[in-house]
Amino acid sequence: MMLSQTTSYRNIVSLFSTMQTKKLHSTIKKQSHPERKISTYKPNIWKYDHLLTLTSEYSDEKYKAQAEKLKEKVSCTFSNTICPLDLLELIDSIDKLGLSCYFEVETKEALEKIIMSVKSSGYYSSSKEEDLYAIALCFRLLREHGHHASQDMLKDFFDGKGKLKVSDVKTLLELLEGSCLSVEGENVLDDTRLFTTKNLKSLLSKSDYTFTTKEYLRNRLSCPLAWRVKWYAVRTHISAQELECNGTNPMLLKLAKLNFNIIQATHQKDLKHVLRWWMNVSIVEDLSFTRDRIVESFFYAVGVASEPQHGSMRIWLTKVIELVLIIDDVYDIYGSLAQVQQFTRAIETWDPNEVEGLPECMQICFRSLHDTIEEISVEIQQQKGGLSALPYLKQVWVNFCKALLLEATWYHKGHIPTLEEYLNNGWISSSGPLLSFHVIFGVTNKITKETLHLYEDCREIIYHTSVVIRLCNDQGTSASELERGDVASSILCYMQQENVSEDVAREHIESIILDSWKKINYHFNTLSTSQQKLVKHVVNEARMTHVMYQFGDGFGVQDGETRDQVLFNLVNPIT
Numbered sequence: 001m002m003l004s005q006t007t008s009y010r011n012i013v014s015l016f017s018t019m020q021t022k023k024l025h026s027t028i029k030k031q032s033h034p035e036r037k038i039s040t041y042k043p044n045i046w047k048y049d050h051l052l053t054l055t056s057e058y059s060d061e062k063y064k065a066q067a068e069k070l071k072e073k074v075s076c077t078f079s080n081t082i083c084p085l086d087l088l089e090l091i092d093s094i095d096k097l098g099l100s101c102y103f104e105v106e107t108k109e110a111l112e113k114i115i116m117s118v119k120s121s122g123y124y125s126s127s128k129e130e131d132l133y134a135i136a137l138c139f140r141l142l143r144e145h146g147h148h149a150s151q152d153m154l155k156d157f158f159d160g161k162g163k164l165k166v167s168d169v170k171t172l173l174e175l176l177e178g179s180c181l182s183v184e185g186e187n188v189l190d191d192t193r194l195f196t197t198k199n200l201k202s203l204l205s206k207s208d209y210t211f212t213t214k215e216y217l218r219n220r221l222s223c224p225l226a227w228r229v230k231w232y233a234v235r236t237h238i239s240a241q242e243l244e245c246n247g248t249n250p251m252l253l254k255l256a257k258l259n260f261n262i263i264q265a266t267h268q269k270d271l272k273h274v275l276r277w278w279m280n281v282s283i284v285e286d287l288s289f290t291r292d293r294i295v296e297s298f299f300y301a302v303g304v305a306s307e308p309q310h311g312s313m314r315i316w317l318t319k320v321i322e323l324v325l326i327i328d329d330v331y332d333i334y335g336s337l338a339q340v341q342q343f344t345r346a347i348e349t350w351d352p353n354e355v356e357g358l359p360e361c362m363q364i365c366f367r368s369l370h371d372t373i374e375e376i377s378v379e380i381q382q383q384k385g386g387l388s389a390l391p392y393l394k395q396v397w398v399n400f401c402k403a404l405l406l407e408a409t410w411y412h413k414g415h416i417p418t419l420e421e422y423l424n425n426g427w428i429s430s431s432g433p434l435l436s437f438h439v440i441f442g443v444t445n446k447i448t449k450e451t452l453h454l455y456e457d458c459r460e461i462i463y464h465t466s467v468v469i470r471l472c473n474d475q476g477t478s479a480s481e482l483e484r485g486d487v488a489s490s491i492l493c494y495m496q497q498e499n500v501s502e503d504v505a506r507e508h509i510e511s512i513i514l515d516s517w518k519k520i521n522y523h524f525n526t527l528s529t530s531q532q533k534l535v536k537h538v539v540n541e542a543r544m545t546h547v548m549y550q551f552g553d554g555f556g557v558q559d560g561e562t563r564d565q566v567l568f569n570l571v572n573p574i575t
């Protein structure tokens with residue numbers, strides 16, 4: 001069978017799905033690809049001039065003073081709450097409302113009290129069905145807050161045939177969430193996840209829950225809390241609590257709304273700062289092949305570090321993400337193989353003279369990257385002091401571009417790697433290591449040798465986070481990449497390697513994502529509390545990638561879920 005030069009991977013995949021033959025591999029290898037592809041991205045939808053007029057009354061100091069008063073009152077709620085289940089629910093509400101950073105001491109004391117009380121009352125070893133919800137909640141909160149919680153807490157609720165003695169949705173959901181905090185080898189938690197997923201899915205198909213409840217359940221099933229960015233779940237939780245008659249106590253809810261609006265006002269200031277920079281550099285006007293996605297990049301950066309004190313880091317990260325998208329498009333869409341080879345040499349030498357002879361738009365990309373990274377390094381040095389970040393930032397960009405070059409080489413040769421070969425490179429081309437370096441430099445107080453040690457100490461976390469980024473991206477973008485005829489993604493690699501259908505390949509990719517999360521959980525637990533405070537922002541990159549790609553290509557396609565989320569979380573205050 002002959003394949004024409006313009007045969008896209010989409011055709012190849014449909015052929016795979018029907019023929020499932022390995023003979024095709026050799027045919028793909030032989031075919032050549034067109035030098036330049038057509039970009040399928042739509043133009044930017046955001047009106048920057050309008051976003052620049054955003055002003056929130058919540059920047060006013062009087063709201064901060066109001067919030068401080070409410071915090072004092074909420075603090076008293078801890079001492080007035082005696083029953084362990086009420087205390088657990090209070091801690092849970094505070095977490096979900098985005099207020100945990102204000103009550104760290106109270107939460108720590110309360111959890112210690114709960115541990116003492118459940119130990120002395122034998123609560124841990126209860127197997128009574130009515131206790132299961134409280135135990136599941138306790139298990140999840142202890143793990144989330146870095147306390148030891150053995151999977152054996154849930155063991156006795158199994159009936160010996162792999163079934164849990166539980167049928168209500170609230171408990172099933174709580175158990176599902178807790179099971180997603182597992183590490184490798186925790187078979188009770190694996191069984192819990194399988195059982196709760198199966199039962200929640202069957203409840204979904206049978207029961208006559210409202211549309212909203214079903215949507216909520218579907219959402220939690222496809223992306224559990226542990227994989228979600230907490231800040232972007234806060235406003236949804238506030239809205240849900242407002243609708244519930246016996247929900248969160250009114251004072252807590254009032255504080256949550258106020259706090260949300262105050263923090264949103266800070267984010268809006270950062271957004272305007274980054275937009276002014278973007279409109280000033282205005283590079284995408286010269287780059288029709290790529291994406292103007294500065295608002296989405298900012299949305300991602302806020303998910304990585306939403307705390308008010310990380311404003312500079314959000315701005316640096318936004319610029320870096322927009323550059324990642326542009327440079328990725330240079331390699332995937334615009335450049336010929338020879339051109340991206342030259343571009344990679346220029347990045348390695350960090351020398352603007354090396355891009356001479358390349359098309360004007362590639363020269364613009366190089367200069368923007370070069371100048372922005374130099375500026376960021378200077379700003380890091382000015383704000384934090386200590387070692388210069390520049391050599392390290394340059395190196396992560398070199399590694400990223402080399403990984404993109406290898407993918408481009410595969411594409412131009414028509415080579416489809418095995419999944420292992422693909423992932424050995426794909427974790428770097430995910431931009432995970434690059435983002436992580438900028439994140440660690442951005443959230444740390446001073447750049448010292450310890451900062452570099454921290455990067456070493458969380459190497460495994462960065463690796464597994466990057467795998468999650470790579471695979472979530474592939475799951476969300478493979479349809480449009482196939483249409484454009486981009487380099488093979490993990491899904492296609494696995495289909496070709498194992499001669500299986502797209503559905504089977506997607507399921508396999510899901511299982512790797514799950515395993516990567518278990519490894520992230522394990523390695524995160526080995527860090528000290530102070531390290532965890534910094535490294536949680538690296539893990540947030542994985543969480544944010546779930547947010548971006550859960551409903552398709554959240555970076556490429558602006559006018560879907562991402563736009564709604566941007567308006568909901570960054571633009572419109574709670575009234």
Ligand SMILES: CC(C)=CCC/C(C)=C/COP(=O)(O)OP(=O)(O)O
Pocket residue numbers: 321324325328332429430431469470473474477545
């Ligand atoms: C900024 C973040 C977190 C991005 C996720 C991964 C990535 C490099 C996306 C680039 O777009 P793409 O969808 O074209 O990716 P690729 O070409 O690598 O598949």
Ligand SMILES: [Mg+2]
Pocket residue numbers: 328329332486
């Ligand atoms: Mg790409």
